[in-house]
Amino acid sequence: MFWKSKKYQLKVPAHIDYLSDLRAFVVKIKDDYDFSDKVINAFKLCVDEAATNIIQHSYKGTEGQIIIRALIKRKHLTIFIIDQGMYFDLRKIQDPDLNYYIDIGKKGGLGVFIIRKLMDEIDYYKTREGNILKLTKYREPEAKKKRLRLFFSMSNFS
């Protein structure tokens, strides 16, 4: 089967009222391209978490836009989340200590951890278009193969 990569895009105001539209964008990809529930549910949650971070930390409640763009390939799905707010590299955020968070009544700081756990690849960079968070997840068999390749390549060094 010949596969051309496809691109989809949606632009919404940077406001929590629009989180459901961003999630609906991800579900539309599942309907059109037959990704597994596991892949799509992971993206729904990670897009929600990333957009919430952009609204709260990059734009800090000021007006702005969020662009979500999907690149669909045979082996994987990549979603780019683009904003023109402050540069906020979530890869530098430390993993949360839940016990400590509960002690101090902290409610946030979990989204980045979720993204790290669920995505296969995360990248963040700045272009003329804005800050770009690039999230990639492989279709299940590919993800397994990739983990196996990593395991064997590490074994060769041990």
Added chain:
Amino acid sequence: MEGFEVTKGATNDISVLYLKGYLDAHTAPELENALQKLMDEQNYKIVVNFSELNYISSAGLGVFMGFIEDIRKNGGDIKLSSMKPKIFRVFDLLGFPTLYDILDDEEKAVDKFTKS
């Protein structure tokens, strides 16, 4: 639009919150208000029934983290019940099962209070 509803019930002195729909940063304040109201009424034994909840993000989980310490200091607890597997997976991903009682159904969650 994906909505969210929280309704309140009770079994003896235990308050039960029933969650329905989609819980994210947009709708989390509704859950926060419901839990705050229980605190104001000094109801510290709380079961949250997730059977009709279809989606949760970290903003929803954060609500439970924000209240649990105060509730436990007052001799109460929040026990979570009846989650669909996809909802439980999010709690599990963040390590909540080691910090909260998560039960299969509401009756078991209520029993956990009465038998402890």
